[in-house]
Amino acid sequence: MKARVFIRLKNGVLDPQGKAIGKALTGLGFAGIGEVRQGKLIEIELDETDEAAAKTALTEMCEKLLANTVIERYEIELAK
Amino acid sequence: MKARVFIRLKNGVLDPQGKAIGKALTGLGFAGIGEVRQGKLIEIELDETDEAAAKTALTEMCEKLLANTVIERYEIELAK
Numbered sequence: 001m002k003a004r005v006f007i008r009l010k011n012g013v014l015d016p017q018g019k020a021i022g023k024a025l026t027g028l029g030f031a032g033i034g035e036v037r038q039g040k041l042i043e044i045e046l047d048e049t050d051e052a053a054a055k056t057a058l059t060e061m062c063e064k065l066l067a068n069t070v071i072e073r074y075e076i077e078l079a080k
Numbered sequence: 081m082k083a084r085v086f087i088r089l090k091n092g093v094l095d096p097q098g099k100a101i102g103k104a105l106t107g108l109g110f111a112g113i114g115e116v117r118q119g120k121l122i123e124i125e126l127d128e129t130d131e132a133a134a135k136t137a138l139t140e141m142c143e144k145l146l147a148n149t150v151i152e153r154y155e156i157e158l159a160k
Contacts, residue, residue, distance in 0.1 A: 006121055007121075008121070008123070018122075021145070021146070024145055025124075025141055025145060028141075028144055028145060030137060030140075030141060031127070032126055032127030032128055033124065033125070033126065033127075034124070034125030034126065034127065035123075035124075035125045036122065036123065036125070037122070037123045038120065038121070038122050038123075039120070039122075039123065040118065040119075040120065040121060041086055041087075041118070041119040041121040042098075042101065042116065042117070042118050042119075043115075043116065043117045043119065044102075044113065044114070044116050045114030045115045045116070046112055046113065046114060047111070047112030047113075047114065048112055057110060061105055061108075061110060064108055065101070065105060065108060066101070
């Protein structure tokens with residue numbers, strides 16, 4: 001089973017990297033750029049075939065390693 | 081309009097960061113971890129309301145700034 005984990009900064013946490021991207025885009029001549037936030041995308045291949053078990057394992061992985069839950073939130077998406 | 085841009089390393093391009101995550105997960109006791117790849121997720125708020133125009137602009141942003149198209153591929157997703 002393939003899973004995608006999205007890790008984003010929580011709302012309210014300053015994102016200087018996103019701000020820099022936004023400014024660079026505006027500087028390149030793109031108009032109408034609002035807020036830009038940068039996050040991480042982690043794709044994991046799992047041997048697990050049961051969806052519920054995979055989700056439980058992935059949640060644990062996020063809590064233990066992948067995300068810094070003080071400032072980041074995570075979202076898990078399982079591919080078919 | 082809100083857009084999400086996923087930037088991933090092309091297949092065949094070595095991803096040491098992903099490998100490190102995979103090894104760390106296995107080291108933490110998670111079993112059955114296959115390939116792990118890390119990419120970037122960029123969320124952009126656009127004033128543009130036309131989907132086609134937004135997609136064209138986003139493609140140009142990816143080509144010009146967001147992705148290094150030699151080693152990375154990008155995927156654009158528009159939110160409703």
